[in-house]
Amino acid sequence: MTVKEIKIGIIGFGTVGAGVAANILANSDVIASRAGVKLVLAKVADLDITTDRGVRIPEGVLTTDAAEAIREADIVVELVGGTTVAKKFILDAIRAGKPVVTANKALLALHGEEIFSAAEAAGVDVYYEASVAGGIPIIKALREGLVSNRIHRIYGIMNGTCNYILTRMENEGADFNTVLADAQKLGYAEANPSLDIDGFDTAHKTAILAALAFGEWFGLDPVHVEGIRDLELADLRYAEELGYRIKLLSVIKESEGNVQMSVRPTLIPRNTLLANISDVFNGVLVEGDTVGQTLFYGRGAGRNATASAVVADLTDVAINLAVGSVRRTPAFRSGKLFRRVLTMEESESRFYLRLQVRDCPGVIASIAQILADKSISISSLIQHERREADGTVALVILTHSAAEKSLRAALAELATLSINQSPVKLMRIEDI
CATH class of the missing domain: 3.40.50.720 (NAD(P)-binding Rossmann-like Domain)
Structure with a gap:
């Protein structure tokens, strides 16, 4: 040769x-x-x-x-x-x-x-x-290996710093700031970790994968971004009790010719392979119309x-x-196949809600009524007997799929209730 x-x-x-x-x-x-x-x-x-x-x-x-x-x-x-x-x-x-x-x-x-x-x-x-x-050879997979597929969904755990922090919080019961400080000492997090923990590093990767998946360069602006800075240990514990894990998840979906792109802390079922990607490792799940689901796993940095x-x-x-075969596989093929990118308010999802409420008669009924008035159905509910020092209890609700716009309207009403003692903690659920 x-x-x-x-x-x-x-x-x-x-x-x-x-x-x-x-x-x-x-x-x-x-x-x-x-x-x-x-x-x-x-x-x-x-x-x-x-x-x-x-x-x-x-x-x-x-x-x-x-x-x-x-x-x-x-x-x-x-x-x-x-x-x-x-x-x-x-x-x-x-x-x-x-x-x-x-x-x-x-x-x-x-x-x-x-x-x-x-x-x-x-x-x-x-x-x-x-x-x-x-x-992880995810670019090559999308550009070549899955070229015959219409891509429906991509879910990605693509920031090792965040995944390391969430893994240790869950396994050790340590709070966010403690684990972040350790990650910085070990070199897993930068001195200024905002690019990672606020979700922007994952957002950059999301924009690139979305363009490859759908043949249109959307750029960074349409990607909805939430980080893990405000994530509390209580939420990881409730997620575990309900059969989920929380991951900083890149979500790329198409529906009826529209595209949705986001980066956010998300509950995913504990029994899935993606949920069990831990520490500094990355994983990307791609679902195509012909191949079904494929999962790519490995070291995402270093x-x-x-x-x-x-x-x-x-x-x-x-x-x-x-x-002599330059541009045999172009880096990016434009297509303009989709009508537009959906805003988060236009999307639908299941939701995790955690409220801190006064422990008195009628609390659950009042909250359920507000949700029902906005066409939001409750899937699961947890209220433990343990009270905080101020007499409040945590109420955790999982919903069935609902419009984000309706959920936001319900949260605005919940904020006015005297029984609700703090802002509602909100995360989305992806039943992968």
């Missing part, structure tokens, strides 16, 4: 960049034997080329000039991160006729349409497997998992170059 050498230029020599370089140096012979292409490090560009990253880079490969890396490479890898200079590097590479591999989820979520349009005009590939769920996805993309693009 003839092996063709393909020169790789990496821009960004941080944790992931070092992992990609190490993987290429260690396994280029394995890739060559399997794929018929040999990945060769041409240039690795970074502003800091003196700090030891634990990778022995061949002499003359390191540079501080990103333009040099673009010029010398057959394929450019962008691992700088952010949405400003990284965008410039990618567009510069595309204009130079160079295919691009990136792990930059934020950039794609915000500017993906512009980048993919530029790549189409230039006739080059843009691959981005590592932008969603680390080492140097090696992300590097694995980047190098897989590099191999795909290198094969395309070697056989």
Whole structure:
């Protein structure tokens, strides 16, 4: 078998960049034997080329000039991160006729349409497997493996920080702030963890998967986002009692030609495989009309998992170059198949409600009447005998499927009741 050498230029020599370089140096012979292409490090560009990253880079490969890396490479890898200079590097590479591999989820979520349009005009590939769920090949699965399916639903646990926090809260009975502090000490959470715990990291990934699933670039704005910052231990305990687990869940659905996209703490049945994905691991469930449900599981972040996805993309693009079949599988196919994106108020769901109420006659009847007046039916109800110091008790209600608009109207009325002593805790339920 003839092996063709393909020169790789990496821009960004941080944790992931070092992992990609190490993987290429260690396994280029394995890739060559399997794929018929040999990945060769041409240039690795970074502003800091003196700090030891634990990778022995061949002499003359390191540079501080990103333009040099673009010029010398057959394929450019962008691992700088952010949405400003990284965008410039990618567009510069595309204009130079160079295919691009990136792990930059934020950039794609915000500017993906512009980048993919530029790549189409230039006739080059843009691959981005590592932008969603680390080492899990979910992009390739949606783009190729499930190409014959109409995608109905995608559910994703796609942030290891949040999943680690929720797992420890549930297993150890520890509160959110305690577990977050531990996660920061262990390196699972950033010093400023808001991107993760407020749901925006998962929202970026949701925007990318929705575009792949439905053939239309919706962008980030239509994704409804709620994080786990305000999640209380009591809710995890009640969820467990009712047969559910709470996960920060990416929800992507289509219904009658409309699309719904959200990121939110969600109750899912405990006996499902998705509910049992724990600690820092990720999982993505995809439901197609032909294949049914498929589940993808693995490490969603970290140097090696992300590097694995980047190098897989590099191999795909290198094969395309070697056989002269550029854009064999375009990164994104536009379709405009759907009428519009539903707002949360236009959606329907089952709901979890936790109220702190005065323990007196007629409480449940009053609440049930308000819900019934809004066409909301109660599925389950829990009220334990234990009272708080102020004499109130927790009342937990699960509803049947109802319109979000009706539920919000009911909550507004519940807030006016004198028996209700605090804002209602609301989460959605997905019966996967």
